[in-house]
Amino acid sequence: VDRSIPRATVARLPRYLQYLNEFSRPTASSDDIAEGTGLQAAQVRRDLSYLGPGGTRGVGYEVARLRALILRALGLLGPVGVAIIGAGNLGQALAGYGGFHERGFSITGVYDVDPKKVGSAVHGHRIKPIEDVPADAAEGLFAIAILATPPEAAAAVTNMLAAAGIRSLLNFAPTVIRAPSGVEVRNVDLSTELQILSYYRVRPKG
Amino acid sequence: VDRSIPRATVARLPRYLQYLNEFSRPTASSDDIAEGTGLQAAQVRRDLSYLGPGGTRGVGYEVARLRALILRALGLLGPVGVAIIGAGNLGQALAGYGGFHERGFSITGVYDVDPKKVGSAVHGHRIKPIEDVPADAAEGLFAIAILATPPEAAAAVTNMLAAAGIRSLLNFAPTVIRAPSGVEVRNVDLSTELQILSYYRVRPKG
DNA sequence: CTCTGTGAAACACTTCACAGCG
């Protein structure tokens, strides 16, 4: 039996979770979920089938149970530690994002190179020196790192994190990061998104 | 001849553009680009082939020409107007992002519901009332809208924009948006990204 | 010889359509 879930399905699981959080009735059918998320009912059923049998034929999926199944599949049984690298504008804004705890994450550190920033606090998190990253990572303090550095620094920081055993990176710096092997990198870049949208503006439904 | 470009390729074009911007030599081979972006050389060639013949066998792609081809394919011949809906924390931060002009976009308006905010300015952009959106959109002032509203407001704003003929939305609100037909929506959500990364933290290389 | 551009094969993902459970 292959226990792994297709990448495309993994990318949709958070969407189901989000929808289920706002769902009021105790059970939801694949049609309900499809309707609410804008996906096909067949796709919803296929996706959820990877989590193991979770529904009741003739009824649908028990919402509370399905939520738990998705959280377990995503590895969100307990809080997951997240480090923010870079305490500039963006890093500080991210540190202030209130939804971390509620969604199963906790900020375990905010790091910066600038000695003038180190020691001060943003949104209740003391800023630590970047040199502390390897030790904190090795200690298992955090499992995911958010890169909020200037683009020039991103490559060096990536290597430092990879060497320290961190395998999950969320990159906000507008630069191409070559993922070291075994490391999963997700890029979130405003310009990239706008450029993609620009294509579909001219050529709808490509 | 089918002139349309596969979605997966469109999503990678900005990455090529970013890489080419930092490339110093006058010509780049598919191996160079693959090396720099972390993709396969065959994929680079296939992607670029959708732009029409652009390379020289035995040499590679002329960087300046290739950049122009990609920009044209993305519909970025002249500046594209972008509206920011919602002048809260996030909306203000986005309005301050300096890279818009350089990347071919220009902010044509920042809109908010709150009468107390309307009239004041953020980063040089006067905040307009949300009621102005339909008229401004109809006038062709902007072609892409960035949603930076609270999640409760996102659905209503989406409908308003769709009715006004806007077909490209970048949604930063952490909520599920059902795209009206013909409208391309891209979601950028921190929690979603972290949840996906959490999966690969537990199960590398899925 | 180097490197592009592309048929063809391989792979991944989505959708259809329906057997069969509750």
Added chain:
DNA sequence: CGCTGTGAAGTGTTTCACAGAG
């Protein structure tokens, strides 16, 4: 009867491997 779960078909994407241009 309503709905799940899934073979099988359909579609989209990636990779291989090489003919042929420069």
